[in-house]
Every structure is written in C-alpha cells, then in structure tokens.
Amino acid sequence: FTVLRWANTACTGASSNIGSCYTKEECQAIGGAEDGSCAMGYGVCCYKAIRCGQESSTNCTYLVSPHWPGTYNQARECTMRIHRMPDTCQLRMDFVDFNSVQPDDTGICNEDQFSVSGEIKFTHFCGSSPADWHFYLDVANKADPTEFKFLTSTANYDRRFKIKITMIPCAQKIPCGCGQYFRGNTGIIQSWNYPGTYPAGVNYGICFRKEKGKCTTTLTRAGPSFVSCAGNDLYRQPLGQSNGDTVIAGLNTLNLYCQLNCIPGVAFIDPVCTMPTPVTTVNNGPMIIHHNTNIDGFTNQNNGVSGFYQTFEKNNC
16 A cells, blocks of 8 residues: 655645645545645645634635625624644735725724734734735734634725735744745835825834845835824834935934925925935845834825835845
C-alpha cells in the first residue's frame, strides 16, 4: 500500500480564490467546496467561505456578505467567527472587495461599521477598500475565536464585502503594531477608503521589510494627499529634518508630517498644504510609517482631498 501525505497548505483554485489543499473527503467534512486540484492531483483545492452567523477553523477562510456576489441593502448585525489554529499569533485580512456607507467628513462611521474583537489598531472601518488592501491583526493572548462584526444601518445603500482571513503562525509573524507589511522593492501604499475620507480612530504602522542590497527608500506622491494637523492626526514618515521652509517651526520636521487646513496660494503656508514629493529616507534599516488619527470631531479632508497615496521604491546601497 502507498500512503500519501501532504501539508494542508494554501493553494490557488480554478476560480483564482485561495484555498487549502485537502483530500476530497476532508474538504466535504469542513463544509468547503472543491475548486480545482492540488498535491499533484491527489488533493483538492478546498475553498471555504462563511456568511453571517457562521464560523470556521479553516485557514484561508473567506468572509462574504449576504447574497455575494450580489449586494444587500438592509439594517442588520452580521457576525462571523474564526477559531484560530494553535500557535497563531496574527490574522491577515485581504480585502478582495469591501463597499459600505462612507464615513462623515471627520472620519466617523455613523452608519455602517466593521470591527474586530480585541483589535486596538483600528476602531471601525467603513467606506471602500483600495485595491489589494490588507491589514494584520495581532491576536496572540487574545480570546479565541476572533469575532468579525458588520453593522449596517437603515441608510439606502448597496453593500457587499469579501475578505480572506489567513492565520499567521508565531514563527512567521510580522512586527507587532504593524497594520500593513510590504515585501519587495516597489509598491503602492494608500489610506483606507482612499480617495474618500480617511478613518478616525486608527493607530498602526505601515511596515516595510528590508530587502537584500537595498538601503534607503524613496516615497513619491501618486495622487492627491492630505492628513490633517488638526486633532493631532499624523502620517509619520522616517525622513529626518526638512529644509526648515515653514514659519511654523514644529512642522519643519518631516518625520512628524501632517498638513494644515489651509488656503493654497498663501506663500508662507503653501509648504504645509501639500505633501512633499519625492522624499527619500535617511534610515538604511527596515522602514516604518506611523499613521495615527483621533476621534476628535475635526475634519479629515480639505477641499475634497483626504488620505494618502504614494509609491515606494527601495534604493541600492
């Protein structure tokens, strides 16, 4: 007799969804759906999705909204739970699609709210997810299962969401406090809900792995960007001292970067109305951008511009 064994690792299904490699019987037992083959044809790529009121202990489970891929328009509380595997330190959320009622101008989610139990790096998300947007949850020593809650109001709006949840073992975790983590030499970084109003009540690091042979990083603005100084919101870039080109001394340090709610065209204020670009870090190590916003009642947009949109490129040593 030949006994075949393989790890239940991630696989890409025929429909491009990410699943886990199981036997056909195992996939049926966990309530998954076959989506192509894996393990040289001996296994099936098992796609698992849960909806309101359901739970899962399967890695690479998708949270999907009622009537997916259609939309729903009603007030309801939708809760889903992920039971974590042993030695899981983090959960990664990959937002395949997310569209709900927008926050108000201060970044508050007054109508729809997406929250995660025990998470302190954000209060609520609402609005829309940028393309290929991800977020890490630190779950070590927190209650299991992790609960994902979607609250929707009576507002007339067509909502839908699809989020992939990946369990990250402690041996592969990223630094705690990082909401996002980027690998590779180039890429795009955006605030949640860009180009809409950025959310209030977030406090997380946008972290970048140091790549071999690369030292500094150049950030280039790729679209309109605005993070308000009012209420002490910050987009802390590790860039060192600026040229001291504003009359407000406290804003001459770019690693404490934010923008004034100002009127463009006033010469001595202009430097703090616009995010400087391009800028290059003075740090040769791993880079972290700290993004912190407060629930404070101050507007998070100026003349229709809100949040940040930049490209990054790592430079040779």
